[in-house]
Amino acid sequence: MLLPADTLPAIADVLGYLQHHLQELTEHQNAxxxxxxxxxxGLTAQIQQLTQLITGPAPAPIIAPPPVTTSPPPVNPLxxxxxxxxxxRTRPKLPSLPSFSGERTSGRAFxxxxxxxxxxAPEQFSCDEEKIFWTLAFFKDGRAAR
Numbered sequence: 001m002l003l004p005a006d007t008l009p010a011i012a013d014v015l016g017y018l019q020h021h022l023q024e025l026t027e028h029q030n031a032x033x034x035x036x037x038x039x040x041x042g043l044t045a046q047i048q049q050l051t052q053l054i055t056g057p058a059p060a061p062i063i064a065p066p067p068v069t070t071s072p073p074p075v076n077p078l079x080x081x082x083x084x085x086x087x088x089r090t091r092p093k094l095p096s097l098p099s100f101s102g103e104r105t106s107g108r109a110f111x112x113x114x115x116x117x118x119x120x121a122p123e124q125f126s127c128d129e130e131k132i133f134w135t136l137a138f139f140k141d142g143r144a145a146r
Contacts, residue, residue, distance in 0.1 A: 094120060102143030110138070 094117055100110045114135050118125070125131045139145055 097138050099140040100138050100144045101141040102139070102145075114138075 097110070097113050097117065100106065118131055125134065
């Protein structure tokens with residue numbers, strides 16, 4: 001089978017282009033490997049430092065001498081009563097959130113209610129996952145439930 005006369009130069013052009021492109025890709029890969037190796041060395045150094053901090057001997061505690069007092073502090077008649085004698089402050093009971101149906105018109109109000117509750121009662125949640133599950137518990141109707 002005979003090839004047209006202009007086929008060999010065209011193939012040579014394509015091969016030249018592919019070789020040039022391959023060279024560019026190789027250079028890019030080498031640069032990426034260099035960045036990865038530098039990052040890995042930095043992380044390794046940080047891990048070694050953390051390991052030394054964890055396994056190293058604990059520093060001796062600094063013990064300050066007790067303060068010298070010659071007389072009891074003066075009594076200020078305007079000072080607040082010690083907390084043991086005062087009535088314990090209680091928080092107002094927060095209302096439960098309404099169910100969320102997934103309607104866009106009520107989405108912002110639901111989000112605002114969740115945010116307000118989470119900020120007013122942070123001690124009720126030990127982690128973000130609990131906050132998420134608590135919020136999802138109100139997805140009871142419509143598209144939100146599906």
